[in-house]
Every structure is written in C-alpha cells, then in structure tokens.
Amino acid sequence: MTRLALFGGIYSNYRALEAALHDVARRGVDGVYCLGDIGAFGPYPDRAYPLLREVGVHAIQGNYDNSLAEGLADCQCGYTDPRDNYFARLSYTYTFRNTSEENKAWLRTLPLILRLTVEDRRVLLCHGSPRKMNEFLWESTTPDHFLGYLLDQAQADIACVTHSGIKWHRSLPDNRHAVNVGVLGRPENDGQTNVWYTLLTISPSSVGVEFVPVVYNHEALAADMRAEKLPQEFIETILTGWWTTCLEILPHKERARGRY
Amino acid sequence: MKHPAVELTHLDNLWFQVTGTLCNLACTHCFNNSGPNVRTFGFLMIARVRQELEAAAQCGVKEIFFTGGEPFLHPQLPEMFEESLRCAPATVLTNGTIINDRVADRLAEIEQAARYSLEIRISLDSFDEQTNDAIRGPGVFRKVMGAIARLSERGILPLVTVVRTWSDENEPQILPGFVQILKEAGYARPRVKILPALPLGRELVRSPGAHEEPYVTEEMLRGFDRELLMCSNSRVVTDRGVWVCPLLIEMPDAKLGDNLAGAARKYGLRHRACYSCFQYGTICGNVNVQIEGTATHTAAGMRGNA
Numbered sequence: 288m289t290r291l292a293l294f295g296g297i298y299s300n301y302r303a304l305e306a307a308l309h310d311v312a313r314r315g316v317d318g319v320y321c322l323g324d325i326g327a328f329g330p331y332p333d334r335a336y337p338l339l340r341e342v343g344v345h346a347i348q349g350n351y352d353n354s355l356a357e358g359l360a361d362c363q364c365g366y367t368d369p370r371d372n373y374f375a376r377l378s379y380t381y382t383f384r385n386t387s388e389e390n391k392a393w394l395r396t397l398p399l400i401l402r403l404t405v406e407d408r409r410v411l412l413c414h415g416s417p418r419k420m421n422e423f424l425w426e427s428t429t430p431d432h433f434l435g436y437l438l439d440q441a442q443a444d445i446a447c448v449t450h451s452g453i454k455w456h457r458s459l460p461d462n463r464h465a466v467n468v469g470v471l472g473r474p475e476n477d478g479q480t481n482v483w484y485t486l487l488t489i490s491p492s493s494v495g496v497e498f499v500p501v502v503y504n505h506e507a508l509a510a511d512m513r514a515e516k517l518p519q520e521f522i523e524t525i526l527t528g529w530w531t532t533c534l535e536i537l538p539h540k541e542r543a544r545g546r547y
Numbered sequence: 548m549k550h551p552a553v554e555l556t557h558l559d560n561l562w563f564q565v566t567g568t569l570c571n572l573a574c575t576h577c578f579n580n581s582g583p584n585v586r587t588f589g590f591l592m593i594a595r596v597r598q599e600l601e602a603a604a605q606c607g608v609k610e611i612f613f614t615g616g617e618p619f620l621h622p623q624l625p626e627m628f629e630e631s632l633r634c635a636p637a638t639v640l641t642n643g644t645i646i647n648d649r650v651a652d653r654l655a656e657i658e659q660a661a662r663y664s665l666e667i668r669i670s671l672d673s674f675d676e677q678t679n680d681a682i683r684g685p686g687v688f689r690k691v692m693g694a695i696a697r698l699s700e701r702g703i704l705p706l707v708t709v710v711r712t713w714s715d716e717n718e719p720q721i722l723p724g725f726v727q728i729l730k731e732a733g734y735a736r737p738r739v740k741i742l743p744a745l746p747l748g749r750e751l752v753r754s755p756g757a758h759e760e761p762y763v764t765e766e767m768l769r770g771f772d773r774e775l776l777m778c779s780n781s782r783v784v785t786d787r788g789v790w791v792c793p794l795l796i797e798m799p800d801a802k803l804g805d806n807l808a809g810a811a812r813k814y815g816l817r818h819r820a821c822y823s824c825f826q827y828g829t830i831c832g833n834v835n836v837q838i839e840g841t842a843t844h845t846a847a848g849m850r851g852n853a
Contacts, residue, residue: 367740369722419774427664428610430635436557436607535738538636538833539664543704547736 289405290315294484295322295349295414295449298472299329299382302511303482304338306503307471312342316486320401322449323349323414325394326382327362328472328521330511336390348397349414349450350421354379355386356394363421368535375533377518406489408444415450417441424448424467426455427540434465445494447487452476452530453541454483456496464494471501474528476537476545480505481528550815551765553778558807559609560832561599561635562783562793565591565624566616572642572684574672576710576754578747578820579796581616588616588796589786593623597630599784602807604634611637612831614793619645625653628665636663638833640708643669644687646694655701666833667698667705668740672712674724682712692732699734706738706833743827745794746819760822767825776824777831778814782807793831794820 292311297304311319321344326332339346348356350363362379366372399420401412416422417437434457438446445464453476454469469475469483481500488495509522520531529546530537537545567588570581580587600611611631618624618639631637646654646669658665669691673679676688698705707729713721722739729737744750746758773779777792788802789810795801795818804810816825824830 425664427662428636430604430609430663432604432607432634433559433609434607439607535740539658539666539704541664542736542738543702 288488288490289317291405291487291489292316292319292484293322293412293447293466293468293487294320294471295468296324296327296452296470296472297321297335298324298327298470299332299335300472300482300503300508301329301331301334301338302505302508303471303501303503304335307482307484307499307501308338308342308344310499310501311484314486319344320412320447321346322412322447322468323347323397323420324351324449324470324472325349326355326386327351328378328382328517329508330515330517332382332386333390336393340393345401346397347401347412347414348394348399348420351379351382352394352397353399353420355383355391356397358391364533364536365421366533366535371533371535374518374520378521381515381517402443406491408489408494409442410445410447410487410489411441411443412447414448416448417443417446421450423451423536424465425451425453425538425541426457426467428538429457429465431457431459435459435461435463438463438465445487445489447485451536454485454498456498458494462494464496466496469498473524473530476530476541477528478546479528480526548762549765550817551763551768552813552815553773553776554813555782555811556774556779558603558606558782558811559780560612560777560782561603561608561610561807562612562614562781562831563591563596563599563627564588564615564783564785564790564793564796565596565613565618565627566620567591567786568616568796569620570615570617570642571620571644572617572687574642574670574683574749575752576672576682576712576744576748576750578745578750578794580748585616590621591784591786593627593630595784595786596627599807600631600634606807608635610832611635612793613637613639615640617642617645619650625657628654628657629661632657632661632663632665636665638666638668640668641670642683642687643671643691643694643705646697648697651694651697651701651703654698655703658703665703667703668708668833669695669705670708670710671725672710674721674728692728695729696733699732704734704736704738706740708740708742710742710744712744740833742830743823745823747794748797758819760819760826762819763816763821763825771825776816776821778816778821778824781831782810792824794824 468485486497568581573582
C-alpha cells in the first residue's frame with residue numbers, strides 16, 4: 288500500500304501550508320506533492336518556498352508559477368470580467384514584486400507534469416487538466432466521458448489536478464479515477480474557514496481518496512494581509528470562507544452554493 | 548488568398564441549432580438573421596438530438612449548447628435538457644421572453660435534479676428600457692426582467708449576455724448599470740457577460756461600414772493557441788447537417804457533413820467573423836479564455852519525470 292499527500296494552490300498561505308505539512312508528518316506518508324500555484328492572493332510570497340523545500344515536497348508548475356518564472360504580464364487565469372481582472376492584476380503585481388529572483392529561478396526548474404507508477408497504476412499529476420495547465424476542471428462541468436477521454440489521451444489510470452480551488456473525486460466505471468485535490472490557499476466557498484489537502488491511498492486492489500480539512504490560524508493570516516495592504520475583499524474570503532472575487536469562472540452549481 | 552486551416556482537436560462543445568432560425572424576436576444585430584417566419588433552418592427532432600448526443604458522448608464531449616432562433620419555442624426543449632444533462636453540462640442561449648412561471652418551475656426542477664450544471668444565458672442589450680427595446684423589440688425589456696426575477700427566485704442564476712452596441716465613452720457605465728437594474732429586479736448576485744457585435748447577418752445592416760475586420764492569416768496564428776478557436780473544439784448540429792461553428796451557419800462552405808461522424812474535417816478561416824473569434828477567444832462559451840503565455844502542455848513542454 289502506498290499513501291501520498293497532495294495539495295495545490297498555496298496562494299502564499301504559508302500558515303495553512305505549515306499546518307498541512309505538520310498534519311502530513313504526523314500521519315506519515317510515502318510522498319508529498321504540490322500541484323502548483325505557490326504564490327498569489329496571500330501575503331509574503333517568499334515564506335512558502337522554504338517550507339516546501341525543507342521537507343522535500345515534489346512540486347510542479349501552476350499557471351501562476353509559470354507566469355512568475357517566465358516574467359509574463361499576467362497570471363494566465365483568463366478572466367474577462369473587469370472586476371475579476373482588477374483583483375487579479377493587484378494580486379499578480381504584488382506577488383511578482385515580492386517573490387525573490389532565487390524563488391523565480393527555482394520555479395523555472397519545476398516540471399509541468401509528473402508521472403508516477405504506484406502499485407502498477409499510472410498516476411498523472413498536473414495543475415489544471417492533463418491537456419492544459421489553465422483548464423478548470425469543476426465537478427459540475429467535467430462529465431465522465433470527457434474524463435475518460437482525458438485519461439486515455441494522457442495514458443493514465445489516475446489523474447490528480449487542482450487549479451479550480453474546489454476539491455472533488457470521480458471514480459469511473461473502469462476503475463480509473465480523477466481527483467481535484469483542492470487548495471491550501473483559500474477556503475472553498477462554503478462558509479468555512481478551513482482549507483483542504485488530499486490523501487491518495489493506492490493498494491493493488493483499491494484506490495482510496497480522503498480529503499483532509501486543515502484548520503489553521505486564519506486570523507493571523509488576515510492580519511498579515513492587512514499589514515501588506517492586500518485588498519479587503521481577499522481578507523474577507525479568508526475570514527468568512529466565501530469567495531468575493533474570481534467569481535466569473537464558477538459554473539452554475541458551484542456559483543449557486545456560494546454567497547456572492 | 549490562402550486561408551489558414553484549423554483541425555478539430557477534440558469535440559469539446561456540441562451545439563444544437565434546436566429551433567433553426569425561428570425566433571419570436573428580430574433583433575437589429577442578430578448575426579444569423581433569425582426572426583419570425585425565418586425558415587433558413589428548421590426545428591431539430593428530439594430523435595436527432597438523442598442520436599448526436601450519443602455519438603458525442605462516445606467521443607468524450609465536454610459541454611452541450613442549445614441555440615437558435617429562440618430555443619424555448621421548441622416544445623421538447625425541457626426533455627432535451629434532461630437527456631443532455633445525463634451525459635454533460637448544458638447551456639441554453641435564450642431571449643428570455645418565453646420563460647413564464649411554468650417554464651421557470653420546470654427549469655428549476657431540471658436544474659436541481661441534474662448532476663451537471665445547467666446554464667441559462669439570457670440576452671439583454673441595455674439596462675435602459677428604451678435602448679434595449681429599440682434593438683430587441685417593444686416590451687422585451689420588461690418580459691426579460693420578469694424572467695430573470697422568476698429564475699432568481701427559484702435559485703437559478705442566469706448569465707445575462709450583452710452585445711456591445713455602445714460607444715467607447717459609455718463603457719464605464721455599462722457593467723455598473725446592469726448590476727444596478729438586475730439587483731433592483733431581485734437578482735441579488737447578477738452574472739453578466741459582454742459579447743462583441745459580430746460582422747454577420749443583420750448587424751451589417753445596423754452598423755454599415757463599422758465592420759472592417761481583417762481576415763485571419765497564418766502570420767496572425769503564429770504562436771497563437773488554435774485550440775481557443777471554436778472550429779478546433781466545436782460542431783453545430785442543424786436540421787440541414789453539421790456546421791463548423793454557430794457563427795457561420797449562413798455560410799454554405801461552413802457545412803462540413805450530414806452528421807457529427809462526417810464533420811470532423813479541418814476548416815479554413817475564410818470569413819471576417821473568424822477574426823472576431825481569434826480576437827476575443829472562445830466568445831460562444833460561458834467563460835472567455837484569452838491567455839497569454841505557454842499554458843499548453845506541448846510535447847516540448849512535457850518535462851515530467853516519467
């Protein structure tokens with residue numbers, strides 16, 4: 288049996304990352320993987336990197352990391368709503384300015400995907416979808432047949448993604464799996480302040496997916512964000528668990544569950 | 548002039564021209580000339596929809612779209628939604644004028660029972676009643692605001708789509724204006740998407756000389772992700788065959804086959820409207836995607852530790 292811990296979307300939330308890594312260490316796992324988007328949204332971007340490197344987390348690039356590493360003009364989230372774009376720009380400019388050259392250089396060394404063979408199963412780790420780094424895979428808009436197509440194309444039995452910010456797991460009839468591992472950076476628009484990571488347990492006969500809630504000092508993070516003069520809208524999300532920005536990308540079901 | 552050709556990479560989006568070009572309105576900017584008694588294309592039978600849904604599911608389709616004309620003129624539209632939502636998320640593009648209490652109840656029932664998202668996209672062209680009705684017809688503004696309120700009361704959050712018909716100096720007032728009137732109508736969490744006016748159909752008569760969009764060239768596509776273009780990821784089923792994209796159904800050269808299976812060939816970008824798609828990204832989808840950079844996993848970019 289092999290157990291992996293997976294998370295994505297740290298979004299500079301070094302406090303949640305610390306809490307998640309502590310929980311992972313307490314449980315004991317065979318590998319820890321970060322599926323990208325280390326910076327964004329939160330305060331003090333450089334604080335997350337040493338935590339990842341210290342415990343040897345295997346990381347891949349997300350769209351945010353790719354933009355920071357390549358010095359692009361935006362985060363490649365693809366927003367068109369002017370309000371979403373306004374906040375995306377603020378967040379990207381802050382993160383770009385406050386990420387050291389050393390960390391940007393480290394991001395450049397990260398792969399775009401990782402392939403593992405675990406207990407004879409082909410596991411693909413990627414940021415958005417197996418075919419595109421910034422494709423959002425939401426539970427309510429990712430049908431089974433389409434997942435089957437993506438897994439066929441990627442030649443994988445299990446695909447793990449993040450990017451959208453809300454976790455889900457789909458087990459397909461042919462014993463293949465797709466897992467959106469969720470994000471550590473901000474709560475998932477459900478009115479709760481905790482964030483999530485994923486434990487993937489693979490044995491010769493089964494695949495188990497457990498979503499683990501991470502309770503951390505979110506009030507301290509909000510204080511950090513205030514000190515850094517980050518937008519009140521971002522702080523509200525951390526303190527209430529409801530998304531206030533980047534809402535246009537949410538499909539109907541996910542949007543209807545939120546407050547805004 | 549040689550037009551760049553685009554391959555169908557994968558059928559992500561399956562469109563049904565469900566009521567052909569029949570519509571109860573005749574908007575002055577309509578890109579496919581739909582209107583009352585316009586029978587360029589007719590209604591799709593539910594058996595045809597079922598057959599192509601099955602074929603598309605086998606290919607791994609990602610999303611289903613219903614358009615027209617006015618889709619709610621089709622008496623079997625709710626059943627088509629139910630069948631589509633069993634295999635994929637579905638979106639309908641409507642003018643909203645036919646959504647009464649009974650229809651809204653049925654939509655809420657379908658949406659709640661569905662495993663995947665149902666998106667209701669309602670067109671509205673101004674937050675000012677007179678300006679809107681000058682484009683869409685007398686009395687339309689009030690009917691549409693009523694429909695939006697009805698859906699919102701039932702937990703459905705329609706996506707209000709607006710075609711850009713205003714001048715640049717009015718731009719800053721547009722979104723706040725929509726948000727305000729929608730909230731006043733009882734829609735507390737308005738979703739609004741602005742679309743470009745397309746150089747096609749009645750819009751060419753409405754704005755003579757305004758559309759000098761160039762043709763797409765190979766040079767423009769250098770370094771551009773062709774997968775953002777509709778023709779690389781979509782096909783439209785009509786009662787007269789399968790077309791390359793919903794914008795071009797009046798162009799005979801854009802018919803690619805009689806059914807989905809026979810319509811997978813590549814398409815040359817030979818119309819001015821192809822430039823709109825190139826310029827604005829996948830404008831027909833629910834979320835526009837316009838991306839800078841290298842976000843595709845290209846063969847060269849695949850640096851996994853296999």
